[in-house]
Amino acid sequence: MNKGLWIEGPIKKGILDFLNGLLADQKIKAVLMPAKNKGGDSYAWFLMEKNGMLDSADPAPPVMTTQGANVVSYLTKKGPVWEKTAVLLRPCEYRAVIELAKIKQVDLTNLVLISFDCPGAFPLEKYINGDPKKLDEIFDTCLEKQTELEGARNVCTICHRFSGTGADIEIGLIGGKGEGFWLVPGSRQGEELIEGVAGSKTDNLDVRENAISERTILQETKRNNMLDSFQETVMGPENLLNTLSSCINCHNCSRVCPICFCRECYFDSKALSSEADNILQRAQRKGGLRLPPDLLLFHLGRMTHMSLSCVSCGACEDACPADVPVSMLFALAGRNTQAVFEYEPGRSQDEAVPHTVFKFEELKDFETPYIKEYSKEQ
Amino acid sequence: MDEKKEFTPSIIYGLCSWCGTGGSETAGAMHLQYAENIRPFRVPCTGAIDPVYILRALIEGADGFAVSGCHPGDCHFDSGNYRARRRTAVLKSLLDTFGLDSERVWLRWVGHGEGKRFADTVNEFNDHIKEMGGNPLAKRRDT
Amino acid sequence: METMIDSRMIMTDFLAALFDKLDVAAVAAMSKLPSGEKAAYTLFTDKSGLKECVPFFPAMPANAARAISKLTREEAPSKTVAVFLRPCELRALTELIKIKQASLDNLLIISYDCSGVFPFQKINLSDETKLNAYQDAVSTGKNSEGIRPVCAACTRFTPRGADIAISIVGRSADQPLVLSFPSEKGQTAAKQLGLDVSKTVEASPAVESLARERKTAEEALTEQVNESLSGAQGLVNIFDRCISCHACSYVCPICYCKNCYFDSQTFEYFPESYFTRMTAKGTLRMPVDRVLFHLGRLSHMGISCVACGMCEDVCPVNIPVSQIFKTAGSKAQAVFDYIPGENSDDPLPLLAYAENELEEFED
Numbered sequence: 001m002n003k004g005l006w007i008e009g010p011i012k013k014g015i016l017d018f019l020n021g022l023l024a025d026q027k028i029k030a031v032l033m034p035a036k037n038k039g040g041d042s043y044a045w046f047l048m049e050k051n052g053m054l055d056s057a058d059p060a061p062p063v064m065t066t067q068g069a070n071v072v073s074y075l076t077k078k079g080p081v082w083e084k085t086a087v088l089l090r091p092c093e094y095r096a097v098i099e100l101a102k103i104k105q106v107d108l109t110n111l112v113l114i115s116f117d118c119p120g121a122f123p124l125e126k127y128i129n130g131d132p133k134k135l136d137e138i139f140d141t142c143l144e145k146q147t148e149l150e151g152a153r154n155v156c157t158i159c160h161r162f163s164g165t166g167a168d169i170e171i172g173l174i175g176g177k178g179e180g181f182w183l184v185p186g187s188r189q190g191e192e193l194i195e196g197v198a199g200s201k202t203d204n205l206d207v208r209e210n211a212i213s214e215r216t217i218l219q220e221t222k223r224n225n226m227l228d229s230f231q232e233t234v235m236g237p238e239n240l241l242n243t244l245s246s247c248i249n250c251h252n253c254s255r256v257c258p259i260c261f262c263r264e265c266y267f268d269s270k271a272l273s274s275e276a277d278n279i280l281q282r283a284q285r286k287g288g289l290r291l292p293p294d295l296l297l298f299h300l301g302r303m304t305h306m307s308l309s310c311v312s313c314g315a316c317e318d319a320c321p322a323d324v325p326v327s328m329l330f331a332l333a334g335r336n337t338q339a340v341f342e343y344e345p346g347r348s349q350d351e352a353v354p355h356t357v358f359k360f361e362e363l364k365d366f367e368t369p370y371i372k373e374y375s376k377e378q
Numbered sequence: 379m380d381e382k383k384e385f386t387p388s389i390i391y392g393l394c395s396w397c398g399t400g401g402s403e404t405a406g407a408m409h410l411q412y413a414e415n416i417r418p419f420r421v422p423c424t425g426a427i428d429p430v431y432i433l434r435a436l437i438e439g440a441d442g443f444a445v446s447g448c449h450p451g452d453c454h455f456d457s458g459n460y461r462a463r464r465r466t467a468v469l470k471s472l473l474d475t476f477g478l479d480s481e482r483v484w485l486r487w488v489g490h491g492e493g494k495r496f497a498d499t500v501n502e503f504n505d506h507i508k509e510m511g512g513n514p515l516a517k518r519r520d521t
Numbered sequence: 522m523e524t525m526i527d528s529r530m531i532m533t534d535f536l537a538a539l540f541d542k543l544d545v546a547a548v549a550a551m552s553k554l555p556s557g558e559k560a561a562y563t564l565f566t567d568k569s570g571l572k573e574c575v576p577f578f579p580a581m582p583a584n585a586a587r588a589i590s591k592l593t594r595e596e597a598p599s600k601t602v603a604v605f606l607r608p609c610e611l612r613a614l615t616e617l618i619k620i621k622q623a624s625l626d627n628l629l630i631i632s633y634d635c636s637g638v639f640p641f642q643k644i645n646l647s648d649e650t651k652l653n654a655y656q657d658a659v660s661t662g663k664n665s666e667g668i669r670p671v672c673a674a675c676t677r678f679t680p681r682g683a684d685i686a687i688s689i690v691g692r693s694a695d696q697p698l699v700l701s702f703p704s705e706k707g708q709t710a711a712k713q714l715g716l717d718v719s720k721t722v723e724a725s726p727a728v729e730s731l732a733r734e735r736k737t738a739e740e741a742l743t744e745q746v747n748e749s750l751s752g753a754q755g756l757v758n759i760f761d762r763c764i765s766c767h768a769c770s771y772v773c774p775i776c777y778c779k780n781c782y783f784d785s786q787t788f789e790y791f792p793e794s795y796f797t798r799m800t801a802k803g804t805l806r807m808p809v810d811r812v813l814f815h816l817g818r819l820s821h822m823g824i825s826c827v828a829c830g831m832c833e834d835v836c837p838v839n840i841p842v843s844q845i846f847k848t849a850g851s852k853a854q855a856v857f858d859y860i861p862g863e864n865s866d867d868p869l870p871l872l873a874y875a876e877n878e879l880e881e882f883e884d
Contacts, residue, residue, distance in 0.1 A: 030799065032807070039761040042838065045807040047795055052803020065764045065838075071807050074789070081792040128762065128838050235477035237514045238555075245520060245556035248582040248641065250835055252768040264780055266430065275596035276627075280547050284566040285439050288519030288573075291549060291562045291588035296521040297430065297437050303472050304429035304465070319766050321835035322582075322642060336475045337468050355468075358460035360450050366467040368484040374498035519563060519570070520554045 004172065004208075005199040008180040011144055015059040015116075015171060018183065018197060019086060023050040027193055028112060029083035032075065034061045034068075041132050045071045047085075059088045059171070060116055062139035063127040067315040069096030069258035073105045080109030087111055090118045092159070092313035094167050095346020096258040099309045102353055105261045112189060115164025116171035116181075120149040120156030124318040146174050155314040155327040158223040163212050166347070169193065174215065175208035182208065227332045234329065241296065243329070246322040249295045253316035253326045259306040259345075266305075267298045303333040308354050309345045310334035387441035387507040389416045391500070392431070393488075394424045394447035396454040400490030401446065410497035413504040416444075423447065425458025429469035432483055439516035442507040446488040446499065459487070481506070482513060523701035525688055526711075527720040535698055536571045539603045542713050545629065546600035549588070550576040558645045562588050564602075576605040577633065577689065579655055579668070580641040584774040584831045586613035590623040597626035604628055607635045608680050609829040612862020613774035615682060616825040619869050622777045629706060632680030633687040634728060636665060637672030640834050660693045662727025664734055671830040671843040674739040676732065681863065685710060691725025746841075746848040759845065760815055762838040765808040769832035769842045775822040782821075783814045815842075819849055824870055825861045826850030 007014045022028045034043045036056035043061045045068070046054060068089045075081065089097060094115040100106040119142040127135055135151075142149045149156065164170040168190035172182030184205065185191035234243050251268065254260040266272075272294050283289035310330050317327035338344060340363070341354040393399045399420055405412065421427055424447030432443045445462060453459040466485045473480035484503055488496045515521060530538060539545045552563035552573040560578045562585050565571060585606050592598070606614060611632050617623040636659045638644075644651060651667065658665035664673045680686040684707035688699040699722045702711040711718070749759060767784065770776040788810050799805035826846050833843035854860060856879070857870035 030796065037761045039758060042762045047799045047805040047807055049799060049803050052799065054804060066808060074808055075792055075795055078789055078791045081796070083796075124764075124837055125839075231475065237478065237518060240476050240478070241518060241520050242556040245554045245559045245561075246642075248561075248772075248835070250583075250768060250772050252766055252771065252835065252837070255768065255771065256764075256766050263784065266428075268779065270779075273591065273595055276592050276598035276602070277596070279564070279592055280566055280598060280600075280602070282438060283519070283547060283564040285516070286519045286521070287517060288552070288566075288570040289564045290520050290554070291564055291585075292583060292591050293521075294434075294437075296515075297434055300433050300437075300472060300476075301430040304433070304468055307472070308468065319764070319768065319837045321768065321837060333472055333475055336471050340467050340471050341464075354464060355461075358457040358464070360460070362460075363463050363467045366463065366470050366485060368486045370486055370495055370499065373494065374502040518555070520556070520561070 003203050003205050004182040004184040005194055005197060005201055006176075006180055006182050007197075007199040008178070010179060011173065011181050012059060012140070014181060016053070016057060020053060021197065022086065022193060023053070027084065028086050030085045031057075031088070032071065032085055033088035034058055034065070042128060047075070060090075060118070060143055062122050062135055063124050064090065064093075064121045064313065064315060064318060065124065067096060067256060067258045067313055068093030069100055069106070070256070072097050072111070073100050073258070073261070076107040076111070077105055080107040081111065084110050084112060086114055088114050088116075089167070090121070090313075091115050091161055091164050092118075092311045093258075094164065095161065095311040096313060098166070098346040098349050099259055099311065099353070100261065101349055103261065108349075112169065112193060113167045114169045114171065115167035117146060117163045117173040118159070119143055119146065119162075120152035120159065121314070122149075122151060123153050126151065143173065144179065153314045153317065153327070154325070155312050155317065155331055158219065158226045158331070159312065160216055160219040160223045161346075162215070162219065165212075172205070172208050175205075175211035223335075227328070227335055230325075230328050231332055234332075244295060244299060244324060247295055247299070247324045248322050249292050249298065250321065251298065252319045252321065254302055256315045256319040257306065258313065258315065259309045259311070260302065267294065267301060272297075299329070303330065303337075307333040307337045308341070308343060311345050385508055385512065386415050387504065387512070388439060389442045389444065389504060389507060390419050390435045390440050391416045392419045392421060392424065392427050392443065392445040394454075394458070395420055395422055397448035397452060397490050398424070398446040398488055401488035401492050401496035404491055404493030405496045406493075408493040410493055412497040412500040416500055416504065423453065423455050423458035424462035425453070425455065425460075427462060427465070429465050432469060436478075436482060436513060437515050437521050439513065441510070441513045441516070442482045442484070442503060444484040444486070444499065444503050446486055446496070449487040449489055452489065478515070479510065479513070481510065523686070523703045524718070525699050525701045525722045525724065526716055526718055527722050528698045528700045528714075528716055529720075530698055531695070532574070532576065532698065533571065536574055537568055538714055540568050542715065543601065543603070543629070543710055545603045546598060547602045548574070548604075549585070549592075549602065550574045550605040551578040551580070553646055558647060560646060564592070575646075578646075579636070579638045579652070579665075580644045581607065581610075581638045581829070581831065581834070582641045584613055584772065584829050585610040586617055586623070586774040587772070589614055589628070590617050590774070590777065593624040593626070593628070594622055597624040597628075599627065601627050601629050603631055605631050606683070607638075608632055608678055609635070609675070609827045610774070611680065611682055612677070612827040613829055615862040615865050616775055616827065617777065618865060620777065629685070629710060630683045631685045631687065632683035634680060634690045635672075635675070635678045636690060636731070637668035637675065637678070638830075639667055640669055642834075643667065656694050659689060660691060660727070662691045662725065662731040664731070664738065669830045669833065669843070670742065670841070671828055671833060671847055674735060674742040674847070675828060676735045676739050677860075678731070678735065679728070682865065683707070688722075688725070690731055691727025742844060743848050746844050750845070756812055756816070760812050760840060763811050763815070763840060764838060765811050765814065766837060767814065768835045768837065770818055772831040772835050773822065774829060774831070775825045775827070776818065783810070783817060819846060823850040823853045824857070824859060827861050
């Protein structure tokens with residue numbers, strides 16, 4: 001069986017050639033992927049067809065501007081695309097797409113999801129304020145050599161789901177020897193598209209699989225250690241509120257979050273507005289009240305709503321104007337709530353979001369048992 | 379010790395209108411005494427209690443929040459109580475994650491006829507919260 | 522010019538007097554957060570928290586008009602609440618009152634001549650050197666280094682429309698507050714405060730010199746923005762980096778709509794529509810409607826834009842949104858001779874019509 005195809009040569013060029021080939025053979029109608037913007041100082045998403053492929057198209061950009069899952073959602077929220085469209089996504093973007101498909105904000109019909117082994121991304125602000133050319137170079141070297149990306153976002157440095165596993169086509173870099181990449185089909189559809197592409201076929205990807213599992217173990221340990229030590233700095237009302245003290249309650253983290261799909265967020269709704277006298281009473285009870293109020297409620301509440309599906313993509317922190325470590329807070333929250341249900345967002349489309357499954361017998365630990373009749377001690 | 383006795387916690391008790399509230403009615407019919415400082419909060423079903431309600435109560439000054447509804451299998455809406463249990467699990471693990479006293483939130487099923495169980499739960503929870511002391515978030519102005 | 526008097530009170534006395542003599546139910550002002558590093562707009566209902574108040578702290582983590590709107594929109598307070606507002610926040614509040622998103626009932630507005638603020642990320646309570654330099658600039662009537670460009674070019678920095686105005690430009694920080702009471706509410710407050718009105722104070726020449734510096738900066742800014750906007754591609758280039766997060770509209774005090782038109786279903790399309798649009802050039806940038814959002818927003822709120830600078834503070838990709846909106850907004854405002862927030866009796870131009878007007882815009 002054809003497990004993969006090794007394509008020799010420069011990586012980004014090779015990927016673009018592959019896509020152009022699919023377009024030329026009319027196996028796909030269009031590609032949705034990032035490309036440099038006009039000014040050359042950032043990236044944007046582009047839907048491109050055969051004669052419109054941009055030279056600046058970049059399958060693996062060094063920053064995440066708009067989260068790819070959001071873009072896929074814009075494209076397919078109202079219905080499926082009619083013709084085959086390839087979408088290039090970072091692994092975390094791919095996982096968010098899967099989560100969105102579960103809650104019907106994305107229609108996967110006719111989409112070919114392609115992902116790659118991601119070395120991480122630079123913080124958006126760092127890229128915008130820095131020297132894009134230099135950062136591009138650093139990133140491309142890391143992509144090719146699959147080494148650690150220096151200066152990557154915190155949440156990227158502890159990413160443990162860095163490979164494109166699960167996508168229709170995986171662009172395999174980890175475990176590769178020399179310049180080149182594998183095209184690994186992840187579905188029947190992916191297999192069909194790879195059919196006929198020039199490259200050396202392989203029926204054994206053990207090198208790659210072993211390298212991935214090795215790195216996964218390393219990253220998992222790193223993730224847990226870092227999240228544990230981060231947790232120590234945010235535990236308790238004092239620490240948590242200090243961490244959030246620079247937050248200005250702008251809710252931009254939720255607006256860019258791919259999982260937060262609600263058009264009208266509960267935390268922007270009338271439910272949280274009240275008469276002045278009521279707010280004065282709150283201030284009186286608390287010895288003062290920060291305005292606009294409900295900042296802690298927003299963050300914790302948002303966690304109860306979406307942390308089960310949080311893919312740790314870091315878009316929230318990139319968009320935060322106040323440098324709050326939002327992505328770390330949510331990575332931590334997500335790790336712990338997901339563990340309760342042994343749920344991993346984006347792992348499989350068949351795995352239902354825990355909030356939508358109900359079982360007769362479970363979670364006894366979270367109930368307070370009625371052991372015996374209670375008599376008040378006097 | 380005396381100080382602790384003085385402390386009257388402010389407690390919200392989320393009760394579904396079928397079993398939880400029923401339990402409180404039975405307790406009344408049985409003339410059972412229970413702590414008077416709880417504030418019942420009646421909802422159609424425990425599944426309607428979004429964790430945000432509980433968080434809001436805790437942040438705005440409640441010292442404890444208990445939830446009672448139909449036993450598994452008894453939900454008037456078939457699965458609302460399972461939903462409540464999942465949501466409570468998420469909430470409690472979040473509170474644990476951030477060191478915010480997950481023990482201030484209790485989930486315990488109380489059937490319509492279980493007046494004794496209801497009164498016991500109120501008293502037990504009240505004593506438990508008294509033991510824990512006041513909620514530190516209640517006095518924070520930067521929430 | 523209103524008569525300015527020496528109140529013989531420093532800030533802490535003044536804040537206490539608000540409770541003791543004016544019997545206010547609460548005071549809202551910038552205050553130190555318990556973290557000790559950051560300040561935020563906070564509401565206090567008694568004197569115990571007043572030691573934390575730093576009303577003049579040069580940061581605007583949220584436009585306070587938004588906070589006051591949140592406070593009074595559902596129902597105005599039943600007792601007086603004293604609120605500290607920067608002049609641009611006060612103007613935003615006045616605009617919000619015109620569109621019924623806030624109420625003036627039982628508000629006692631305290632404002633002051635503003636020396637501008639730093640981008641809120643760039644200033645902490647512990648930044649002593651920065652804050653000292655800022656204070657020096659205040660007392661000499663100069664633009665402090667590091668304040669936002671839109672603040673440095675703000676010519677409406679005097680507290681018009683306040684009930685109590687505090688004069689700080691050209692005065693040192695430790696001298697007693699110099700107050701004036703321009704409104705009727707203010708006059709009553711002055712009486713209740715029991716101030717000796719005979720001790721008048723001259724206006725500081727520093728205000729004039731700051732106004733001149735600001736005017737020059739404003740002209741330079743306008744020219745620079747006009748230049749960058751010129752040409753067919755000017756706008757497209759400026760918003761090239763935009764990631765369509767709409768944070769600018771969310772923090773804008775004037776953008777009050779709960780469900781923004783640009784986040785509505787109107788701008789959700791069927792996939793076919795995206796493909797059709799792609800076919801024209803073979804390429805379609807996504808998310809779409811990026812420039813439309815900015816221009817559309819400008820057309821919705823530009824006439825009320827008070828140039829408070831919040832939009833620019835929150836932009837994650839450093840687009841000079843506020844500088845553009847200030848420049849473009851004042852052009853639109855000039856058509857109607859309208860200064861947003863200047864006078865609460867001026868109706869919003871888009872709500873007032875005349876049979877014969879604006880003929881130069883007809884063909």
